[in-house]
Amino acid sequence: MELDSSNQDKNSRSCDCIKAIPGKFKAKVVEFTEKTKKIGQDDPRRIAHSAKVGLALTLVSFFYYFRPLYDGFGQAGMWAILTVVVVFEYTVGGTLLKCFNRGFATLLAGALGIGAEYLATLCGEKGEPVLLGILVFILATTSTFMRFFPSIKRRYDYGVLIFILTFSLVAVSGFRVNQIIQLAHQRLSTILIGAATCIVISIFICPVWAGQDLHNLASANIEKLANFLQVFGDEGSVVAPKDVKSFLHGYKTVLNAKATEESLANFACWEPCHGRFKFHHPWKQYLKIGVLVRECCCHIEALSGYRNSKPQVPSEFSIKIHQLCVKISLESGKSLNDLAAAIKNMVHPCATETHIKNSIAAANELKSILESSSSLAKPDLQEIMPALVVASILIDIIKCIEKISESIHELSGKAHFKNNANSTITPEKQQQKQWLHRGIVKPINDANCDHVAIEILGTCEDNSSEK
Amino acid sequence: MELDSSNQDKNSRSCDCIKAIPGKFKAKVVEFTEKTKKIGQDDPRRIAHSAKVGLALTLVSFFYYFRPLYDGFGQAGMWAILTVVVVFEYTVGGTLLKCFNRGFATLLAGALGIGAEYLATLCGEKGEPVLLGILVFILATTSTFMRFFPSIKRRYDYGVLIFILTFSLVAVSGFRVNQIIQLAHQRLSTILIGAATCIVISIFICPVWAGQDLHNLASANIEKLANFLQVFGDEGSVVAPKDVKSFLHGYKTVLNAKATEESLANFACWEPCHGRFKFHHPWKQYLKIGVLVRECCCHIEALSGYRNSKPQVPSEFSIKIHQLCVKISLESGKSLNDLAAAIKNMVHPCATETHIKNSIAAANELKSILESSSSLAKPDLQEIMPALVVASILIDIIKCIEKISESIHELSGKAHFKNNANSTITPEKQQQKQWLHRGIVKPINDANCDHVAIEILGTCEDNSSEK
Secondary structure, eight states: OHHHHHHHHHHHHHHHHHHHHHHHHHHHHHHHHHHHHHHHHHOTHHHHHHHHHHHHHHHHHHHHHSHHHHHHHGGGHHHHHHHHHHHOOSSHHHHHHHHHHHHHHHHHHHHHHHHHHHHHHTTHHHHHHHHHHHHHHHHHHHHHHHTTSHHHHHHHHHHHHHHHHHHHHHHHSOOOHHHHHHHHHHHHHHHHHHHHHHHHHHHHSSOOOHHHHHHHHHHHHHHHHHHHHHHHHHTTSSSOHHHHHHHHHGGGGGGGOHHHHHHHHHHHTTSOOBTTBOTTOOHHHHHHHHHHHHHHHHHHHHHHTTTTOOOSSOOHHHHHHHHHHHHHHHHHHHHHHHHHHHHHHTBOOOSHHHHHHHHHHHHHHHHHHHHGGGGSSOOOHHHHHHHHHHHHHHHHHHHHHHHHHHHHHHHHHHTTOBOOGGGSOOHHHHHHHHHHHHHHHTTOSOHHHHHHHHHHHHHHHHHHHHO | OHHHHHHHHHHHHHHHHHHHHHHHHHHHHHHHHHHHHHHHHHOTHHHHHHHHHHHHHHHHHHHHHSHHHHHHHGGGHHHHHHHHHHHOOSSHHHHHHHHHHHHHHHHHHHHHHHHHHHHHHHTHHHHHHHHHHHHHHHHHHHHHHHTTSHHHHHHHHHHHHHHHHHHHHHHHSOOOHHHHHHHHHHHHHHHHHHHHHHHHHHHHSSOOOHHHHHHHHHHHHHHHHHHHHHHHHHTTSSSOHHHHHHHHHGGGGGGGOHHHHHHHHHHHTTSOOBTTBOTTOOHHHHHHHHHHHHHHHHHHHHHHTTTTOOOSSOOHHHHHHHHHHHHHHHHHHHHHHHHHHHHHHTBOOOSHHHHHHHHHHHHHHHHHHHHGGGGSSOOOHHHHHHHHHHHHHHHHHHHHHHHHHHHHHHHHHHTTOBOOGGGSOOHHHHHHHHHHHHHHHTTOSOHHHHHHHHHHHHHHHHHHHHO
């Protein structure tokens, strides 16, 4: 009986194991399905892109498969497939850049290869392999070294790779020159077919424009900073509670956006005009804005440690400072939101200046309170220190926002953003400008802030008078 | 005469133009030469890498060139060249990862391709191209979608590309199955020859280890932060004046190191044990340290605006605060320098705790001064505000350094760093520990700081008792 029960025990245990394996497998499958769903939902264009690659490959493989075409192109048909697989990128600009790289590098390396082959035949049967070996070594070495140049790495890395490959293949193939020219013709025409298929499909079926993505990214990043500042200032009344966390932590991704921005800007240069973007859209300006946004983001990271740093039993003095900080934070957030909306809608951001002016006014008020603090009761430094630090960081943030605003005004000028209906200089605006000039005469101790604010107004005015 | 002179004028102008072209060309050549020199001098391993690629390509092209070998491998010899060009990366880990990707993807896709071909022949002559087209479409689409998974993108992106390519080529080639197997044999053996050449050359001739680079990068980044803090605190006496600028701006590159760190850690996992690194070296821990270092770097960016913010006519009170800030900054810099040296020399960083303790003590002193400020003469807030902000940011930096130190202690434990001669628990250390415990009982208002400091001491002790 005992033996029996232990056997049963073993059986049931091994049964459990067998049951556990499908259980684990099922869990893995469920997890995988959910991940796949999420990636597809995050950006449905990914599904479209995958189908586009499948379509291009199927179309091109028919060139290779059907005999009449096959007989025409020979084995070279495989180069069409190779081209599609390697050249088809997610964005139109990426695909165009790779096509250009592949085409240009193949032509150049092919010509040089034929030259090398011709030179080598002059050296006799023994000298030929030696000379070819030396030439391949020299060209491969110098080209590989070229890939370390940042400017070449960024744009022509793939081209240099294809250059080395084609030169080696052509130089070493050992065919006579006339054979090579026939081969080159076949190979180039199949590469052209592959590249043309990729370009047509990537432009005309659900195109993904790198320029559009870069534009949206710039706007979204500024919006993330704005969200943080608005939640930081307001502590929950503007934003639904469930969004607070995502609003507070959204800015963290901004710090790592540099690589994405640079590659998008690189691709965007190669795209034809599309949507609201002309051919010579100032893509480089987005990189300048990106640098300033990340700088601002660092100050926000420093600020994030001071959320909920309100003292337990606040004095009248620290309540005053706190209120002004809230005002600066909210107004800064609004100005950034305006800038983000201006980029998004491609409208000249003239509403921003009011918010920047409001936050500068609050900052100046803060300064005058600190100046007059000697007339107050002795403040408890330990108690007001966090508020002072927050105020100081917020003043730094205002300076950053002014720089960002200036840079977006520059973008607006270069890219001919539309002028908003209320961006022309109304009498009210004139008065505001005078108000600001008065601000300089008034002994407020921040010449730098006012100076930049006036510069911004100046740019705004210049642009509207230009049109 | 007039006509003549104007003609002469024109001639001399065109002469100038002709002279200007070689002048410009010369300037370009000089600029290019200097750039090349700089890239080579910055990292001489780049020159070695370029020569290694040239050598590998020359060796492999002989397989293709010499007739006896050529007859053995046929046209497949070109796959050896293609493999070398595409697979040879700068680091050993990168090369190994690509070789693995290429080999595994080729085998898998080849087997699936033969299966697809066999299945298609069963469908008759009319059904064959349709079924193959459908199969290519489905496989290319799903594989391309896979490339959007971050985990696959990071490691197997190249493998998925080769998988799509090989499957399409094999499925569509239109050969009979027995022909395909012969072709596959040729192609695989040439790919193996190419990959083996790359691996042997990249490991045995001036190897560039991704692991070593990651290790050095982690140490160098921490050193950059240390340099900033030491210059910020000391204003020039430690550092030679010509280095001040590079010391102050060095930290800016740290913020953008994320992508480099991630790719190096990815490659390092694939490297065999080398130098002082075992096979299971905890490479992921470097990424954790990197995150904390960048967080600290953000605070330093916020701090950098306050250099030279010493008031013109400082009161006794603000001089005191300034002195303590200098002390915190210098001690923090020293502790970071110690941590950087610990990573560099792979030694357990037990000397760091003293510096962290010193900076915590200075921070506590600062706090008690602020607490007792009510007994002093009324401070001018406007005057002392920058000093307060600097103090506050420095306290944040201490917290960051504690986290970095903890994380490096973890690394030290996992990677079995050597114990320094003076890291065993001496009676003096015991006393220090008691001092710190007393610190908690003493009503100093920063439980968090002391807590972490004790945790660090604890780790230190645990590690030394383990060995």
